[in-house]
Amino acid sequence: MTQALSSLPVTDPQDRHVDWAARLRRKPRPVETVVQGLLFLCGAISILTTLGILLVLGNESLAFFTDPEVNVFEFFTGTHWQPQTGDFGVWPLVNATLMTSAIAMVVAMPLGIFAAIYLSEYAAPRAKAILKPTLEILAGIPTVVFGFFALTFITPLLRSIFGEDTVQIYNNASAGLVMGLMIVPLIASMSEDALSAVPRTLREGAYGLGATKLETTVQVVLPAALSGLVAAFIIGVSRAVGETMIVAIAAGATSQLTFNPFEAAETITGHIARISGGDLSYGSLDYTSLFALALTLFVITLGLNLVSRWLVNRFREQYD
Amino acid sequence: MSNTPTLQKTIMTDSTRLKPLTTNAGTASEPSETAIAANHINIFYGAFKAIADVSMAVEARKITAIIGPSGCGKSTMLRAFNRMNDFVPTARVEGEILLHGQNLYAPGVDPVEVRRRVGMVFQKPNPFPKSIYDNIAWAARLNGYRGDMDKLVEESLRAAALWDEVKDKLKQSGLSLSGGQQQRLCIARTIAIRPEIILMDEPCSALDPIATIKIEELMQELKQRYTIIIVTHNMQQAARVSDRTAMMMLTEDGKRSGTLIEFDDTNVIFTRPKDKRTEDYVSGRFG
Numbered sequence: 001m002t003q004a005l006s007s008l009p010v011t012d013p014q015d016r017h018v019d020w021a022a023r024l025r026r027k028p029r030p031v032e033t034v035v036q037g038l039l040f041l042c043g044a045i046s047i048l049t050t051l052g053i054l055l056v057l058g059n060e061s062l063a064f065f066t067d068p069e070v071n072v073f074e075f076f077t078g079t080h081w082q083p084q085t086g087d088f089g090v091w092p093l094v095n096a097t098l099m100t101s102a103i104a105m106v107v108a109m110p111l112g113i114f115a116a117i118y119l120s121e122y123a124a125p126r127a128k129a130i131l132k133p134t135l136e137i138l139a140g141i142p143t144v145v146f147g148f149f150a151l152t153f154i155t156p157l158l159r160s161i162f163g164e165d166t167v168q169i170y171n172n173a174s175a176g177l178v179m180g181l182m183i184v185p186l187i188a189s190m191s192e193d194a195l196s197a198v199p200r201t202l203r204e205g206a207y208g209l210g211a212t213k214l215e216t217t218v219q220v221v222l223p224a225a226l227s228g229l230v231a232a233f234i235i236g237v238s239r240a241v242g243e244t245m246i247v248a249i250a251a252g253a254t255s256q257l258t259f260n261p262f263e264a265a266e267t268i269t270g271h272i273a274r275i276s277g278g279d280l281s282y283g284s285l286d287y288t289s290l291f292a293l294a295l296t297l298f299v300i301t302l303g304l305n306l307v308s309r310w311l312v313n314r315f316r317e318q319y320d
Numbered sequence: 321m322s323n324t325p326t327l328q329k330t331i332m333t334d335s336t337r338l339k340p341l342t343t344n345a346g347t348a349s350e351p352s353e354t355a356i357a358a359n360h361i362n363i364f365y366g367a368f369k370a371i372a373d374v375s376m377a378v379e380a381r382k383i384t385a386i387i388g389p390s391g392c393g394k395s396t397m398l399r400a401f402n403r404m405n406d407f408v409p410t411a412r413v414e415g416e417i418l419l420h421g422q423n424l425y426a427p428g429v430d431p432v433e434v435r436r437r438v439g440m441v442f443q444k445p446n447p448f449p450k451s452i453y454d455n456i457a458w459a460a461r462l463n464g465y466r467g468d469m470d471k472l473v474e475e476s477l478r479a480a481a482l483w484d485e486v487k488d489k490l491k492q493s494g495l496s497l498s499g500g501q502q503q504r505l506c507i508a509r510t511i512a513i514r515p516e517i518i519l520m521d522e523p524c525s526a527l528d529p530i531a532t533i534k535i536e537e538l539m540q541e542l543k544q545r546y547t548i549i550i551v552t553h554n555m556q557q558a559a560r561v562s563d564r565t566a567m568m569m570l571t572e573d574g575k576r577s578g579t580l581i582e583f584d585d586t587n588v589i590f591t592r593p594k595d596k597r598t599e600d601y602v603s604g605r606f607g
């Protein structure tokens with residue numbers, strides 16, 4: 001043992017020839033520096049992109065709002081969006097966006113949370129092994145496919161149920177319902193994460209008091225996971241508000257302020273997609289109005305994100 | 321609320337009445353009443369036999385400690401008494417646990433009902449993320465309590481020696497309490513369901529010494545009414561609080577199953593154990 005140790009190379013503390021100052025001096029480590037720089041760059045790109053988008057949105061929106069033909073007050077209060085006649089009231093578009101999103105969330109929230117409860121609390125490993133990949137496949141379907149599903153399956157279904165006179169070919173209900181189905185996997189997976197994060201000891205505490213499985217799930221696990229469920233809801237709404245393809249295909253291309261989900265009404269995203277698809281002359285009012293709409297959308301999602309942060313912090317349960 | 325008779329007061333009177341009976345607890349001359357009994361229990365996790373042939377009769381209104389080296393199956397055995405092992409998909413229990421002559425593992429027995437009679441306090445305090453008040457009220461309501469909830473909450477908190485510390489903040493989250501207070505809240509919550517038996521799995525291992533002493537004192541109060549089974553890895557604690565001690569150890573047949581090697585009055589286990597392994601273990605010579 002001593003022999004093995006004594007054969008190890010060591011610096012003799014008595015050795016006068018060792019230049020300690022040089023030995024302890026900081027050495028250049030180029031690889032460290034380069035990698036660190038690259039990593040920083042990757043982080044910076046997302047920030048720069050956001051800033052760039054904001055800059056363009058702000059710039060073009062400014063051009064729109066300062067145009068003599070546009071009245072800012074009318075933009076935020078007007079109930080007609082008819083660029084041809086110079087009507088730039090944003091409410092019909094906002095209303096359709098909110099209506100489709102609300103319908104979507106009414107579908108997605110219960111389905112998503114129930115699926116999550118089943119997955120996290122009830123499903124046997126085998127059922128889980130089938131259900132989870134299925135949900136992931138559902139999440140991977142392109143939205144254009146969902147759009148056609150709405151138009152060619154859900155719309156005819158709604159029309160056969162409620163009558164062809166009631167339900168228009170293009171309508172918010174069909175688009176909203178399908179958008180809800182599209183969002184289910186997102187809600188389910190986020191909610192499942194939230195439920196699984198509830199410590200096992202909390203469940204045991206409930207069972208140890210004679211709680212049934214349902215009582216434990218509904219009265220202990222769900223409230224404990226509330227912040228995560230709220231986050232799932234908000235992300236879901238953001239997704240619905242920003243969703244474009246389904247509403248562009250199935251919700252209709254007429255901007256009108258209606259509260260009847262069976263009527264056609266164009267959403268913000270649907271409108272942007274349609275107009276920017278046509279030939280649009282750079283700098284025209286049609287052109288800049290799209291940026292004002294995009295900015296409106298941005299503000300809505302930003303607002304939702306802020307609200308969600310606030311809610312999540314407010315309801316956060318600390319376990320330790 | 322203040323002039324209602326509280327559980328603690330009731331306990332006080334009980335304790336004076338029961339005093340002669342409990343001071344020299346466990347002497348052979350006393351008639352003992354069995355609260356719950358294990359009968360040839362084997363417990364498996366999949367193919368692994370974690371508990372091999374444990375039989376023990378737990379006396380009513382006594383504190384029974386289960387001691388033994390870590391991994392010898394103390395928790396597994398404890399959780400057999402209220403069917404908590406049901407939540408481990410691979411776990412399988414053979415043999416009988418008898419409560420009032422009823423086998424808890426007989427077909428047709430509802431484990432939810434079992435846990436209402438046999439409550440449990442866990443190693444890590446696990447109050448619900450609800451208010452202090454609701455932690456207790458929820459447990460009571462769950463078990464069909466429809467009486468005066470304020471009164472029950474106060475009684476339970478008093479019985480858990482927590483009332484004075486929390487009476488002004490009942491609406492605060494149970495999670496805002498210190499670890500020791502949280503554990504007493506969990507005990508209060510268990511008392512609120514009026515069980516006969518309270519199982520405690522190393523209830524003090526996450527607590528500081530002062531909080532530990534508080535819980536130990538509390539256990540002495542509680543045993544006037546409840547039967548307590550406590551798992552502890554702390555020899556001194558077992559010696560301090562318990563009337564009876566069950567010594568568990570791994571079998572030496574290579575299967576490494578946990579089994580009961582000695583079960584006797586605590587002072588016997590700690591002063592003149594019959595089994596050499598027990599003697600080594602309690603005197604710290606084990607290993």
Ligand SMILES: Nc1ncnc2c1ncn2[C@@H]1O[C@H](COP(=O)(O)OP(=O)(O)O)[C@@H](O)[C@H]1O
Pocket residue numbers: 365370389390391392393394395396397408410578
């Ligand atoms: N859920 C489980 N699944 C499989 N094996 C387990 C499980 N829980 C405990 N065991 C095993 O059973 C044995 C006894 O564990 P446990 O009862 O926790 O011992 P103790 O409480 O005395 O430390 C150990 O070998 C442990 O690894």
Ligand SMILES: [Mg+2]
Pocket residue numbers: 394395396
């Ligand atoms: Mg244990």
